[in-house]
Amino acid sequence: MLQRAEKVQSTPTKPPREHEKMPGIRVFLYFGLVAVLPVLCYPHTPCTLTQKTAICNNLQLSSVPSNLPQQIEELFLNQNIISKLQNGCLSSYPFLRTLSCANCYLKAVDVQVFSRSHWIETLNFASNELHNDYKLLSQALGLLTNLRFLDFSANGLTEDMVSELLHNLTSLEFLDLSRNALLRLDEYTFQDLHQLKELNLERNNLFEIDGAFDKLKKLRRLNLAFNSLPCLVKFDMTQLVVLNASHNLIEWFITNQDITDTFELETLDLTDNRLLYFPFLPTYNRIKTLLLPNNHIGFYSHLSQNTSLNWTNTIEFYNLGGNASNVTAELWNDDLYGDISSVEFLDLSVNQVRYFPQGFLQKMPHLYWLRMRSNCLESLNLTGDYLPVTVYELDVSNNRLTELHAHSSSVSELNNLTHLNLSLNNIQKLPPRLFTTLPRLSFVDLSYNTVGMCHPKELPNLNSSACALWTPLPSLKQLHIAGCNLINIPPSAFDGTQLTHLDLSHNPDLHFSQDCLSGLSGTLQHLGLSNTGLQDFNFSPFRQLKSLNISKNSISELPASLMTLNLKLLDLRDNRLPTIKPEHATVLAKRVQIVYMNGNYFNCCQLEWYRTFEESKILHVADLLEITCVDLHQQRKKAGVFDSVLCGGKSREESIFWYILLFLSVGVSMVGVSVIYFLTFRPRLLPRVIKKKCWKPTTY
Numbered sequence: 001m002l003q004r005a006e007k008v009q010s011t012p013t014k015p016p017r018e019h020e021k022m023p024g025i026r027v028f029l030y031f032g033l034v035a036v037l038p039v040l041c042y043p044h045t046p047c048t049l050t051q052k053t054a055i056c057n058n059l060q061l062s063s064v065p066s067n068l069p070q071q072i073e074e075l076f077l078n079q080n081i082i083s084k085l086q087n088g089c090l091s092s093y094p095f096l097r098t099l100s101c102a103n104c105y106l107k108a109v110d111v112q113v114f115s116r117s118h119w120i121e122t123l124n125f126a127s128n129e130l131h132n133d134y135k136l137l138s139q140a141l142g143l144l145t146n147l148r149f150l151d152f153s154a155n156g157l158t159e160d161m162v163s164e165l166l167h168n169l170t171s172l173e174f175l176d177l178s179r180n181a182l183l184r185l186d187e188y189t190f191q192d193l194h195q196l197k198e199l200n201l202e203r204n205n206l207f208e209i210d211g212a213f214d215k216l217k218k219l220r221r222l223n224l225a226f227n228s229l230p231c232l233v234k235f236d237m238t239q240l241v242v243l244n245a246s247h248n249l250i251e252w253f254i255t256n257q258d259i260t261d262t263f264e265l266e267t268l269d270l271t272d273n274r275l276l277y278f279p280f281l282p283t284y285n286r287i288k289t290l291l292l293p294n295n296h297i298g299f300y301s302h303l304s305q306n307t308s309l310n311w312t313n314t315i316e317f318y319n320l321g322g323n324a325s326n327v328t329a330e331l332w333n334d335d336l337y338g339d340i341s342s343v344e345f346l347d348l349s350v351n352q353v354r355y356f357p358q359g360f361l362q363k364m365p366h367l368y369w370l371r372m373r374s375n376c377l378e379s380l381n382l383t384g385d386y387l388p389v390t391v392y393e394l395d396v397s398n399n400r401l402t403e404l405h406a407h408s409s410s411v412s413e414l415n416n417l418t419h420l421n422l423s424l425n426n427i428q429k430l431p432p433r434l435f436t437t438l439p440r441l442s443f444v445d446l447s448y449n450t451v452g453m454c455h456p457k458e459l460p461n462l463n464s465s466a467c468a469l470w471t472p473l474p475s476l477k478q479l480h481i482a483g484c485n486l487i488n489i490p491p492s493a494f495d496g497t498q499l500t501h502l503d504l505s506h507n508p509d510l511h512f513s514q515d516c517l518s519g520l521s522g523t524l525q526h527l528g529l530s531n532t533g534l535q536d537f538n539f540s541p542f543r544q545l546k547s548l549n550i551s552k553n554s555i556s557e558l559p560a561s562l563m564t565l566n567l568k569l570l571d572l573r574d575n576r577l578p579t580i581k582p583e584h585a586t587v588l589a590k591r592v593q594i595v596y597m598n599g600n601y602f603n604c605c606q607l608e609w610y611r612t613f614e615e616s617k618i619l620h621v622a623d624l625l626e627i628t629c630v631d632l633h634q635q636r637k638k639a640g641v642f643d644s645v646l647c648g649g650k651s652r653e654e655s656i657f658w659y660i661l662l663f664l665s666v667g668v669s670m671v672g673v674s675v676i677y678f679l680t681f682r683p684r685l686l687p688r689v690i691k692k693k694c695w696k697p698t699t700y
Contacts, residue, residue, distance in 0.1 A: 052095075056080070064089040074098040078124075081105055087112045100124035102151070108133040114143045122149040126176070131156040138164045147171055153200070154179040163189050170194055178202040178223070185212035194218070202226050202244075213237060224248065225269075235282075238263045246271035246291070253279035255338065262286065270295065271347075281338030288342055293349040293371070299357055340364050349373040349395070361387055368392040373421075375399050382406040382434065384413030392416050397445065398424040403464065404434065411437045423447040423480065432465040436473050444476065447503070448483040455490040472496030482506045482528065489516040503528035505549065514538060529553070530571070540564045551575065551596065563587045573623070574599035578606065585609035589616035597627050602639060604629035605647035610639050 045067055047056040053074040056065060061080040073095050082101060087110040090096060096117050106128035114120060130137055150172055157180040172193050182204040189212050198221040206227040213219060221242040229248040236256040241264050250273040263285040270279060275295035281287060343364045353375040367388045377399040383406055394417060404427060411434065418440050427449040435441055452467035470493060478501035489512040499520050504510060505528040521541040531552040539545065540561040551573040558580055570592050577600040589612050607629060613621050627639045631646065
């Protein structure tokens with residue numbers, strides 16, 4: 001519409017003659033014609049038209065609309081009920097480049113449906129039922145000589161169907177076959193896709209891919225995730241940049257060691273498999289991201305030193321045809337991991353690594369992220385001789401560490417280390433000044449270890465101690481020392497730091513005074529004091545506090561100092577609060593955004609605060625429906641459905657129950673008085689009235 005208007009406006013016109021200069025008349029007719037033309041050209045349609053795109057999604061259409069502009073290049077028909085694309089349904093749109101019919105219950109496509117749509121580049125048929133009549137569809141696709149993007153995901157296709165559908169699609173660059181019924185692939189499946197760059201085979205039932213990708217010389221990204229592949233042996237795709245083989249049953253990943261060319265592989269994802277050994281990577285590669293979590297990886301050279309065990313040193317691989325492969329490996333040689341010099345991100349979380357081979361980490365001079373969560377590490381040296389000096393994040397949480405080893409001279413070389421997670425170990429000793437010698441340390445999680453806090457003025461001059469010093473450390477922003485069996489916090493323990501996050505939770509015997517945290521009053525934003533035996537504390541100095549967790553304590557009255565803060569999150573669960581003062585509830589309802597309240601001993605007859613929180617448009621009580629209270633009979637009730645009338649006091653709104661009970665009592669009393677009156681003063685009148693109303697003569 002706009003293009004047509006611009007075209008008319010840009011048409012050159014001659015200067016008007018004198019008799020044509022009638023003010024407003026020609027101008028009005030000109031713009032009136034422009035406004036009417038689009039209506040004549042484009043009839044009413046329920047689709048949304050934007051430039052050269054027609055969006056007709058979710059309109060309950062049973063066929064392709066025929067009244068759309070002829071110039072459209074993109075047509076989206078997703079989530080309709082088009083069971084068949086018939087010949088001629090696209091003939092009105094010769095410039096079409098993108099057609100999307102995802103989730104349309106599509107079962108068939110006529111052979112000549114694309115006869116006038118030679119420009120189509122993108123075709124999306126995801127989530128349909130094209131396995132029903134795939135042979136006709138194969139013939140129809142043969143007319144699309146410019147097709148580059150094809151999505152056949154979730155169509156119930158088998159490998160034989162796919163082979164026929166992809167026949168002669170030589171221009172295809174991106175192909176999605178995820179969520180189908182593929183079992184095995186061979187060298188003929190993709191033999192014509194010489195231009196293919198990206199292939200998605202996720203969530204099929206693949207257990208064999210023998211030679212399927214040999215002819216895909218331009219393939220850069222391959223997704224094999226969520227299948228049933230048992231191994232990847234003799235991997236030789238040198239051109240591949242990204243390989244995702246996660247969530248399979250892979251026990252071995254071995255590249256073809258005879259290839260001397262450099263592999264272009266940058267990302268290798270083998271997450272959630274059954275790998276027993278570190279993958280045998282190419283001799284020359286460019287791998288930057290190596291993802292290996294949730295496997296059974298370990299290093300085993302220590303086993304070969306035990307001569308009493310009759311271990312085999314090599315292994316042969318067999319394919320499903322029963323022919324032996326010539327791939328062998330020395331199982332106990334820890335040096336068979338190939339080239340790891342370019343690795344920047346290594347994730348070995350949830351494996352069985354007890355140690356690293358000598359010099360293993362030093363062979364990764366560009367390593368920035370090392371994640372070793374949930375392994376079996378028994379020792380760790382935080383030195384530049386053991387770790388690459390480039391390490392930015394180190395996560396060794398949930399291992400078997402009992403002691404950290406470090407030397408001040410070599411620790412200072414780790415000047416890039418910023419995030420350090422040591423939680424869930426059994427660390428009992430470490431160099432007390434370890435953390436203060438790391439110049440860029442910003443995040444430390446030492447939770448659930450047995451490490452105390454050293455007094456800055458009483459620090460023992462030892463190489464190993466049961467406490468750690470946290471001052472001065474100006475780079476530190478987040479410190480988590482929950483569950484460390486802390487007894488006390490020394491005065492000025494955090495002076496010289498600028499902590500924004502401090503978690504002291506789950507230290508039930510912790511004793512600390514007001515001045516222990518005084519150095520953090522200007523920076524602290526998130527404070528965790530859950531299960532610390534807290535009863536009362538003055539929070540008013542911490543003006544920057546945004547999140548406060550004081551759950552699982554013995555707080556019987558909400559600290560008044562909280563009313564001075566602009567908290568965003570407040571956790572009050574599992575305390576001993578009987579109620580919240582109305583004035584405090586009003587303040588919290590206007591300032592706090594999220595609050596947790598359940599697990600207290602709230603009085604059911606003092607729930608004014610509950611109504612205030614419930615009606616607030618700012619405050620969100622995350623566990624509002626779970627909050628309980630104790631009634632007059634010491635029984636737990638849901639606070640949201642408790643009727644305050646049962647408290648015996650005046651409810652917030654007058655209940656009609658009392659009026660009904662009053663009138664009922666008066667009515668019963670009047671009836672009783674009337675009966676007594678008749679029985680006493682009119683004893684004959686009452687039987688006569690009853691006889692008149694109830695006794696009727698009976699005919700025999």
